[in-house]
Amino acid sequence: MAELVFVTGLSHAPGLTGWLDRAPQKEQQSLTEGFNLLGKKLRAAKPDLIIGLANDHVLNMPVDNQHDFCVGISDSWSGPAEWFQDWVNIGTYQVDGNAQVAGVLLNQLSTQGFDIVSKVELLFDDNWSVPLKYLTPDYDIPLVPIHMNCIVPPVPSPRKCFDFGRAVQKIIENSLPSDLRVAFMGTGGLSHDPGGPKYFEVDEEFDRWFLALLEEGDPEKVLRECTLEKMSAAGDGGTAELIAWIAAMGMVGDRGSVTICYEPSVELRCGMGCVYWEMEGEPANA
Numbered sequence: 001m002a003e004l005v006f007v008t009g010l011s012h013a014p015g016l017t018g019w020l021d022r023a024p025q026k027e028q029q030s031l032t033e034g035f036n037l038l039g040k041k042l043r044a045a046k047p048d049l050i051i052g053l054a055n056d057h058v059l060n061m062p063v064d065n066q067h068d069f070c071v072g073i074s075d076s077w078s079g080p081a082e083w084f085q086d087w088v089n090i091g092t093y094q095v096d097g098n099a100q101v102a103g104v105l106l107n108q109l110s111t112q113g114f115d116i117v118s119k120v121e122l123l124f125d126d127n128w129s130v131p132l133k134y135l136t137p138d139y140d141i142p143l144v145p146i147h148m149n150c151i152v153p154p155v156p157s158p159r160k161c162f163d164f165g166r167a168v169q170k171i172i173e174n175s176l177p178s179d180l181r182v183a184f185m186g187t188g189g190l191s192h193d194p195g196g197p198k199y200f201e202v203d204e205e206f207d208r209w210f211l212a213l214l215e216e217g218d219p220e221k222v223l224r225e226c227t228l229e230k231m232s233a234a235g236d237g238g239t240a241e242l243i244a245w246i247a248a249m250g251m252v253g254d255r256g257s258v259t260i261c262y263e264p265s266v267e268l269r270c271g272m273g274c275v276y277w278e279m280e281g282e283p284a285n286a
Helices: 025-044 082-088 099-111 126-135 158-175 204-215 219-225 228-234 239-249
Strands: 003-010 049-055 069-072 076-079 093-096 116-119 143-148 181-187 257-265 270-277
Touching: 003 025, 003 158, 003 239, 025 126, 025 257, 025 270, 049 099, 049 126, 049 158, 049 239, 069 099, 076 126, 082 126, 093 126, 099 116, 099 143, 099 158, 126 143, 126 181, 158 181, 158 219, 158 239, 181 239, 204 219, 204 228, 204 239, 204 257, 204 270, 219 239, 228 239, 239 270
Parallel strands: 003 181, 049 143, 049 181, 069 116
Antiparallel strands: 003 270, 069 143, 076 093, 257 270
């Protein structure tokens, strides 16, 4: 069986690369050091492949043709899409994909009742460009991108995303090549309200509550308390991206997360932070 060697949840707001210099120096240092440390930890795990889950921003799945999930099936990806290059302040990059693994994920997740489709071509914006800049600065770890709908109702519930993560973990364990080392990243959030009434606000209380909740290692408590309604109250249109982190939690059982950094960055228009789950040692309870 393949081995899941690293799991992380992290923010991907474009300000982290596009206008980080507008944030206070303390926040710049905290976030730069924190995200660089997360990258070092991921690379130290020596994954052969990253499976990622991020929101689509209605970029590849239009409003009138939404699905819960969309897996990218290609052996090569490029980004950022031209319109987003100046916005995220990241030059054009190329990263390998893995169409074979993507096909296995698509086929098996489809049979388990998940609303999932596939695309051979995907436009990347900050959803992948910002995390990859910090986690894989040489773009030398292949990526299987999975886009999700977290904007257009009905949005997949936290429970469904948790089950999705658990299903992906089982596929890694049972159906991927035995010598493959896999990392998983769920990216989006924390509190923000892009273009909405709270665009110039960050809900620090919610963010710190959510991070502390993940650290407890009690998935049922997270699913019971962290509802879509509570996420929307912290910032409609953006905070619900945290269902990607909940999918990551579904892969690790009752392990508690480790928070590397958090900053309530109004200048970046988002609560910014990152966590990971320690995968070494005794297996967690599923």
